[in-house]
Amino acid sequence: MTPIQNVSPSTAQNSCNFVVFAPTHLPKGLVVAKQILREEAPEEIRASYRQIYEGEGRKLVVKQFLYDWAPPAYDYPSLWRDAKRATTAEAPPPRAFFIGNHALWIGKNYRMQNGATLEKDRTRVEITLENGNFTDNELIYFCHGLEPANPEKAETILRTPFSHLSYQKRHLEKASGVPTGFWKHQRDKSLFSFALDKTAFEPPELIKEKLEELGYFLNSIFAVGENAQHPVELEFIFEHKDSPGSFIRLLTPTKFPPEVGDQECLCNGLYATSKTFSNGPHEAVFQQNGQNHLILVKPAPWTTQTWFFKLFKSLTDSKG
Numbered sequence: 001m002t003p004i005q006n007v008s009p010s011t012a013q014n015s016c017n018f019v020v021f022a023p024t025h026l027p028k029g030l031v032v033a034k035q036i037l038r039e040e041a042p043e044e045i046r047a048s049y050r051q052i053y054e055g056e057g058r059k060l061v062v063k064q065f066l067y068d069w070a071p072p073a074y075d076y077p078s079l080w081r082d083a084k085r086a087t088t089a090e091a092p093p094p095r096a097f098f099i100g101n102h103a104l105w106i107g108k109n110y111r112m113q114n115g116a117t118l119e120k121d122r123t124r125v126e127i128t129l130e131n132g133n134f135t136d137n138e139l140i141y142f143c144h145g146l147e148p149a150n151p152e153k154a155e156t157i158l159r160t161p162f163s164h165l166s167y168q169k170r171h172l173e174k175a176s177g178v179p180t181g182f183w184k185h186q187r188d189k190s191l192f193s194f195a196l197d198k199t200a201f202e203p204p205e206l207i208k209e210k211l212e213e214l215g216y217f218l219n220s221i222f223a224v225g226e227n228a229q230h231p232v233e234l235e236f237i238f239e240h241k242d243s244p245g246s247f248i249r250l251l252t253p254t255k256f257p258p259e260v261g262d263q264e265c266l267c268n269g270l271y272a273t274s275k276t277f278s279n280g281p282h283e284a285v286f287q288q289n290g291q292n293h294l295i296l297v298k299p300a301p302w303t304t305q306t307w308f309f310k311l312f313k314s315l316t317d318s319k320g
Helices: 009-015 136-144 151-159 205-213 305-317
Strands: 021-023 031-038 048-055 058-066 095-099 102-108 114-120 123-131 146-148 192-196 216-225 233-240 243-252 265-268 271-274 282-288 291-297
Touching: 009 021, 009 031, 009 048, 009 151, 095 136, 102 136, 114 136, 123 136, 136 146, 146 151, 205 216, 205 305, 216 243, 271 305, 282 305, 291 305
Parallel strands: none
Antiparallel strands: 021 146, 031 048, 048 058, 058 123, 095 102, 102 114, 114 123, 192 216, 216 233, 233 243, 243 291, 265 271, 271 282, 282 291
């Protein structure tokens, strides 16, 4: 489908399955040059909204969309280091700053461009710095100023289960084999990905109980397999009751013991955590009732390493 040019953020919201944000302030000298809407269509065309800002020899490209085809690896999928293109010295782990309850990551993307990424209220915001230099403070200030273009529609979207918003709810789609996180957990691309109602399967009761104690409640379920009734993998998405987009994802089953991927992280026993940010992302692989589980925790102000280790211990010390 041909992208539509010159679409304002409020107009774009009418065609998007995610909250569209508009900036309330821009880095010095920049003005909007292009605003481009891509509408959802079959053949793996997801909705997205792109804004290009230019001025004084600098160029900032901002893309917004719903990242729904797999868990967003490391919380900064566009900034993950492609080991075939760059060493750790050439592309160190990105820097993190909180924008409300969500982490803004600033670093280099997998194409070795300077960039940043933020998932705010479930919307993935990817920023590419194509020309000129931008300070961290400019990007932080820009992201702090992102506000819903249509607050009423934004509230409706955030009341809708994540799986109901997803592309897979309306189109048959193959599973994605993109990296999932610090532990190697990549899906079989010959299978399909399905978005399900949250009553389709029950998560393990103990895990559900422990997450609810922390304020996370089951929001959505995704399945991977030949069909939705007999999946080879289930993904349960728990969302914090006070913070839309603050997720904990449970993937089951997974490989046990796990293998470490090629990204920078701290690994201890069967858990991993971000090497540069004490609030995560965090991951834990553990066994319970003969099943192998992988927990993925999105960074939030409360998800400290101490908080995470207590969660991991509560899941592994309990019997049942």
